[in-house]
Amino acid sequence: MLNQERLTHLKQLEAESIHILREVAAEFSNPVMMYSVGKDSSVMLHLAMKAFAPSKLPFPLLHVDTTWKFKEMIDFRDQRAKDLGFDLIVHSNPEGLEMNISPFEHGSKVHTDIMKTQALKQALNAGGYDAVIGGARRDEEKSRAKERIFSFRDKHHRWDPKNQRPELWNVYNTAIEKGESVRVFPISNWTELDVWQYIYLEEIPIPSLYFAKEQEVVEYEGTKIMVDDDRMPEALRKTAKKEMVRFRTLGCYPLTGAINSTATTLPEIIKEMLLSTSSEREGRLIDKDQEGAMEQKKIEGYF
Amino acid sequence: MDIIDYLKQHENKDMLRFLTCGSVDDGKSTLIGRMLYDSKMIFDDQLAAAESESKKYGTTGEKIDMALLVDGLQSEREQGITIDVAYRFFTTEKRKFIIADTPGHEQYTRNMVTGASTADVAIILIDARKGILTQTRRHSFIVSLLGIEHVVIAINKMDLVDFSESVFNDISQAYGALADELGIKNTYYIPVSALNGDNVVDKSTHTPWFEGKPLLELLDTMDISKEQKAENFRFPVQYVNRPHLNFRGFCGTIAAGSVAVGDEITVLPSGKTTKVKSIINAGDISEADREATTQEAYAPMAVTITTEDEVDISRGDMIVHTHSLPRVSNSLKVMLVWMDEKPMDTGRTYDIKRATSVVSGHIEHINYKIDVNTYERTQVETLELNDIASCRMVLTRPIASDAYKENRLTGSFIVVDRITNNTVGAGMIVGVSRRDEDVIKRNGKHYSDAEKALNQYIRDNFPEWECKAV
Numbered sequence: 001m002l003n004q005e006r007l008t009h010l011k012q013l014e015a016e017s018i019h020i021l022r023e024v025a026a027e028f029s030n031p032v033m034m035y036s037v038g039k040d041s042s043v044m045l046h047l048a049m050k051a052f053a054p055s056k057l058p059f060p061l062l063h064v065d066t067t068w069k070f071k072e073m074i075d076f077r078d079q080r081a082k083d084l085g086f087d088l089i090v091h092s093n094p095e096g097l098e099m100n101i102s103p104f105e106h107g108s109k110v111h112t113d114i115m116k117t118q119a120l121k122q123a124l125n126a127g128g129y130d131a132v133i134g135g136a137r138r139d140e141e142k143s144r145a146k147e148r149i150f151s152f153r154d155k156h157h158r159w160d161p162k163n164q165r166p167e168l169w170n171v172y173n174t175a176i177e178k179g180e181s182v183r184v185f186p187i188s189n190w191t192e193l194d195v196w197q198y199i200y201l202e203e204i205p206i207p208s209l210y211f212a213k214e215q216e217v218v219e220y221e222g223t224k225i226m227v228d229d230d231r232m233p234e235a236l237r238k239t240a241k242k243e244m245v246r247f248r249t250l251g252c253y254p255l256t257g258a259i260n261s262t263a264t265t266l267p268e269i270i271k272e273m274l275l276s277t278s279s280e281r282e283g284r285l286i287d288k289d290q291e292g293a294m295e296q297k298k299i300e301g302y303f
Numbered sequence: 304m305d306i307i308d309y310l311k312q313h314e315n316k317d318m319l320r321f322l323t324c325g326s327v328d329d330g331k332s333t334l335i336g337r338m339l340y341d342s343k344m345i346f347d348d349q350l351a352a353a354e355s356e357s358k359k360y361g362t363t364g365e366k367i368d369m370a371l372l373v374d375g376l377q378s379e380r381e382q383g384i385t386i387d388v389a390y391r392f393f394t395t396e397k398r399k400f401i402i403a404d405t406p407g408h409e410q411y412t413r414n415m416v417t418g419a420s421t422a423d424v425a426i427i428l429i430d431a432r433k434g435i436l437t438q439t440r441r442h443s444f445i446v447s448l449l450g451i452e453h454v455v456i457a458i459n460k461m462d463l464v465d466f467s468e469s470v471f472n473d474i475s476q477a478y479g480a481l482a483d484e485l486g487i488k489n490t491y492y493i494p495v496s497a498l499n500g501d502n503v504v505d506k507s508t509h510t511p512w513f514e515g516k517p518l519l520e521l522l523d524t525m526d527i528s529k530e531q532k533a534e535n536f537r538f539p540v541q542y543v544n545r546p547h548l549n550f551r552g553f554c555g556t557i558a559a560g561s562v563a564v565g566d567e568i569t570v571l572p573s574g575k576t577t578k579v580k581s582i583i584n585a586g587d588i589s590e591a592d593r594e595a596t597t598q599e600a601y602a603p604m605a606v607t608i609t610t611e612d613e614v615d616i617s618r619g620d621m622i623v624h625t626h627s628l629p630r631v632s633n634s635l636k637v638m639l640v641w642m643d644e645k646p647m648d649t650g651r652t653y654d655i656k657r658a659t660s661v662v663s664g665h666i667e668h669i670n671y672k673i674d675v676n677t678y679e680r681t682q683v684e685t686l687e688l689n690d691i692a693s694c695r696m697v698l699t700r701p702i703a704s705d706a707y708k709e710n711r712l713t714g715s716f717i718v719v720d721r722i723t724n725n726t727v728g729a730g731m732i733v734g735v736s737r738r739d740e741d742v743i744k745r746n747g748k749h750y751s752d753a754e755k756a757l758n759q760y761i762r763d764n765f766p767e768w769e770c771k772a773v
């Protein structure tokens with residue numbers, strides 16, 4: 001009788017993701033999981049806690065801190081590390097810190113390159129990781145729709161979209177040479193709706209920035225950004241006004257657009273998401289830099 | 304419907320993975336774009352939002368280039384073709400769908416095999432003006448090779464043949480013969496116009512003679528559950544979880560069947576036996592309860608199993624029910640798809656990854672190569688990119704092996720080049736090669752096919768002997 005049942009789509013997705021996470025732990029000697037503190041990372045962390053129960057996580061979490069993240073993200077991150085007892089590695093690009101890189105001053109392209117892409121490369125080189133687990137989903141962006149779940153990277157962390165390894169059934173090729181690595185995306189087949197529904201069902205903690213609240217916001221490069229600290233240029237800060245807003249993605253506060261919203265519960269957020277016609281990444285300024293921006297960034301080594 | 308009801312309904316959705324086969328000219332991207340675009344209306348508020356959108360943009364709604372919705376990489380946009388496997392998603396109130404979108408050109412057999420490997424259903428597009436073409440035969444062959452049991456034949460561009468019933472019937476009949484030849488079990492025929500949306504989401508008024516369901520409704524209601532019915536329990540051990548001395552759990556994804564606490568199990572290839580002591584279903588784990596256990600679990604759950612006895616079990620082993628043992632052998636008859644620019648070398652050692660085990664081995668003999676267009680068999684010495692062949696594969700260690708037809712996840716493997724580390728081939732186990740079988744002893748006795756046939760004959764014809772089955 002039991003066998004006649006089919007698992008619901010979320011249970012099937014969950015099982016697939018757990019299979020992928022265990023495959024990483026079994027096949028690689030030095031894996032790491034990227035932790036961005038956002039909702040996708042939260043789901044991934046939750047899945048990993050399930051995959052290895054009753055043990056603790058067999059790999060550390062890595063957060064690339066651009067130092068421009070929302071303050072709440074950092075508090076939330078440290079609290080989760082304490083509650084769940086995972087190893088947390090935080091890395092910021094020391095050269096970038098020295099140069100005082102600021103998205104306001106240097107623009108999103110330079111900031112992202114130095115504080116994110118370069119910082120990530122530094123952290124990966126320093127850690128010598130052979131597998132890097134990331135929370136990217138195939139529905140997020142067109143170039144991601146074609147990426148493998150186990151995505152090969154050469155010694156320079158580069159992705160070659162035209163020369164990917166065929167990936168069949170649930171049999172993943174994990175063979176690499178020293179210095180090479182694999183990016184692994186356990187929630188590739190989840191959509192934004194799946195992620196939210198899963199957070200709702202499993203009661204997964206997420207930062208409160210996802211929920212609508214009255215915040216100080218300013219208009220900046222066509223989007224609304226939140227005044228999170230006084231590094232925002234004073235002229236800009238002066239224009240701040242209070243509005244009910246929330247965030248659909250979380251990143252560097254000067255580069256993360258807020259949306260006007262009254263959604264204070266998960267069902268309300270999901271409802272808002274279903275009704276909105278713009279895609280999730282629209283709130284992220286970095287994708288607008290150039291046509292095919294994400295594909296280019298991925299080839300260079302950005303997640 | 305309000306949002307809470309909506310969420311309840313979506314909690315219990317099923318998931319279906321399908322593959323679309325067709326070339327650029329068949330309107331494949333248009334069909335996918337149409338499904339992605341037209342399936343968006345979900346609950347009341349959303350419906351209202353969509354309606355106001357249509358009003359705003361007026362007639363352009365019909366004229367949107369659907370193919371652009373599914374277009375992928377920048378380099379491909381420039382070429383105007385799809386060159387690899389892309390995965391797309393959409394949802395209805397009943398199911399979440401994952402589409403594997405693969406190209407139809409011959410040189411890309413590799414990609415289609417890849418996309419087909421995870422699909423439950425295949426949609427084969429046929430241009431109503433052209434009927435069954437060489438590529439239709441190719442697509443159908445690969446679909447049957449990869450064990451897809453449900454095939455939807457979307458006869459497209461019906462608008463260009465005046466929605467002619469006889470054109471539809473002729474093509475359906477011709478395809479029926481092809482399906483029989485290939486042993487495709489379930490076929491469904493639909494007359495569509497992807498461009499105009501006829502019979503894609505809604506039933507078309509242009510085809511009053513058509514009694515079947517439109518495409519999306521068919522995909523929504525198709526019964527694919529029999530694929531997961533009670534089968535022999537197969538559990539490839541993926542990872543050994545050992546947090547402390549008192550706990551030793553074997554993690555993995557149940558590939559087939561079900562298992563319960565107390566079941567007698569055998570570990571292969573060693574043949575050691577024990578009983579299931581406890582089962583942790585990873586899905587049940589929460590932050591509050593990190594040790595939740597369950598009495599029974601079934602495919603495709605990700606679980607952790609502990610055993611009554613201290614038995615040596617490691618990654619790559621297969622745990623099965625003692626009463627339903629698979630064959631264990633190092634010599635296998637397989638169907639192999641070659642996926643590398645560099646030809647296959649008989650005699651060269653490759654790594655064979657099957658489920659969670661990696662064993663080195665080589666292709667000892669190519670029985671025949673099969674032409675994907677004509678299905679003709681030829682004798683060859685080597686395999687080139689996109690070649691498909693029946694081979695005898697010899698491994699350095701025996702593995703528990705099911706036929707791919709019986710079990711997709713334990714009957715499939717990839718071939719990895721030990722120098723380049725590339726995935727150079729994909730294979731499906733047909734059976735154990737009888738010649739030099741390395742058989743595990745079952746209570747000291749193994750029966751040959753002839754002995755089994757004799758046993759069957761006696762049981763069929765002399766029931767009064769009360770002969771036991773072997």
